[in-house]
Amino acid sequence: MSFVVAIDGPAASGKGTLARRLARHYGFAYLDTGSLYRAVGQAVRDAGSDPADETAALAAARALDINRINEKAIRTREAGEAASLVAVMAPVRAAILDFQRDFAANPPGGQKGAVLDGRDIGTVVCPDANVKLFVTASPEVRAHRRWLELKGSGSAVSEAQVLEDTRERDARDAGRAASPMKQAADAHLLDTTNLSIEAAFGEAVRIIDKSMS
Ligand SMILES: Nc1ncnc2c1ncn2[C@@H]1O[C@H](COP(=O)(O)OP(=O)(O)O)[C@@H](O)[C@H]1O
Ligand SMILES: Nc1ccn([C@@H]2O[C@H](COP(=O)(O)OP(=O)(O)O)[C@@H](O)[C@H]2O)c(=O)n1
Numbered sequence: 001m002s003f004v005v006a007i008d009g010p011a012a013s014g015k016g017t018l019a020r021r022l023a024r025h026y027g028f029a030y031l032d033t034g035s036l037y038r039a040v041g042q043a044v045r046d047a048g049s050d051p052a053d054e055t056a057a058l059a060a061a062r063a064l065d066i067n068r069i070n071e072k073a074i075r076t077r078e079a080g081e082a083a084s085l086v087a088v089m090a091p092v093r094a095a096i097l098d099f100q101r102d103f104a105a106n107p108p109g110g111q112k113g114a115v116l117d118g119r120d121i122g123t124v125v126c127p128d129a130n131v132k133l134f135v136t137a138s139p140e141v142r143a144h145r146r147w148l149e150l151k152g153s154g155s156a157v158s159e160a161q162v163l164e165d166t167r168e169r170d171a172r173d174a175g176r177a178a179s180p181m182k183q184a185a186d187a188h189l190l191d192t193t194n195l196s197i198e199a200a201f202g203e204a205v206r207i208i209d210k211s212m213s
Contacts, residue, residue, distance in 0.1 A: 003028070003113030004104045005208060006121035006129035010170045010181065011080070012146035013135045014192045014200055015117040021201050022208070023115040029107035033118035033125070034083065036096050038074035040064055041082025051082035054089050061086070061095040077150060077157055077165060084169045087119075090178040100125045119173055122184035131211050132187035133204060139167055141193050 005022060007015045016032055023030035040060045041051050049056035073079065086092050100116065104126050107114040116125065122132035137145075143163035150157055173181040183189060188207050192200045 002105055002107055002111075003212070004126050004129040004131075005113065005115040006126045006132045006184075006187075007115065007117040007135060008119055008121050008123070008132070008181065008183070008187070009117075009135035009190075010139075010142065010173070011166050012142040012149075013137045014145070014197065015135050017197055018133075018135060018190075018200055018204055019115045019117040021197075022204055025201075025205065026113060026115075026208070027111060028113035028115050029103065029109060029111045031100065031103045031114065031116045033096075033100055033116055033121065035069060035071075035074060036064065036066065036100075037083040037087045037092075038079045039066075039069045040092060040096075041084075041086045042070070042074050042076075042079040044086065045078065045082050051085040054091065057086040057089055058091050058095065061092045064096065066099070072153075075149075075153065077155065077162070080169065081165065084172050088172065088176040088178060093120075093178055097125065104129075119181035120179035122187050123182055124179045127184070131208050132184050133190050133207065134183035134187040135190045135192060135200070137191060137193040139163060139170070142166055 007019050009015050019030055040057060043060040044051045044056050051057060104114045104116055122129055143159060143166045147159040147162040190200060190203060
């Protein structure tokens with residue numbers, strides 16, 4: 001049986017950074033489920049369609065090839081926005097659900113566990129995960145982190161605009177009917193507002209080690 005760590009939380013809270021480190025530490029496979037929604041949203045944009053067009057979004061979700069995701073293209077502000085638009089559509093979510101569950105149950109490379117991060121991992125994708133973490137931080141701190149990242153990749157977007165985008169995306173993710181972003185009842189809350197990456201990692205390891213013993 002695969003040991004599954006589910007990590008959810010709002011935009012730029014540090015989920016991916018933490019998930020990647022945990023996967024390395026425990027020798028587990030890692031799946032960034034947000035990259036799937038970003039890739040679908042970006043594919044719709046690339047096709048010249050509107051990410052709010054369900055027919056186009058579903059076609060992109062069905063055609064998604066995870067081995068052909070352009071990592072750079074899906075990290076833009078626009079791809080994040082498109083991701084959250086396609087993510088409200090239940091058929092789009094359904095089209096990529098089995099892939100995520102299969103990854104958790106049968107991690108590639110025969111690894112003994114998997115770390116998945118997203119919005120609905122602990123609630124919908126892997127409700128029986130061995131450990132669930134809900135990672136958060138204040139909107140201002142998250143927006144600052146994301147702004148630094150976007151600036152580093154050459155974007156001229158202002159910090160105020162990133163804060164506005166972040167708030168809007170969080171509201172859409174938490175308010176949608178299909179698999180809304182929500183802390184699972186049995187998830188541990190990890191607020192990284194005042195935690196370094198190292199400190200957040202240490203806290204997560206403490207929680208996971210406890211559940212392994
Ligand atoms: N605890 C932390 N303190 C400071 N910066 C952090 C922390 N965790 C993550 N970051 C930085 O914040 C940005 C967003 O983190 P990321 O892991 O991509 O978030 P998410 O996956 O939740 O969107 C990255 O640039 C990352 O290096
Ligand atoms: N499990 C998931 C993961 C992402 N998403 C959607 O995909 C968008 C992008 O996810 P992400 O994890 O890459 O976003 P960031 O936290 O990196 O900004 C989110 O805003 C959600 O709308 C989702 O609905 N469910």
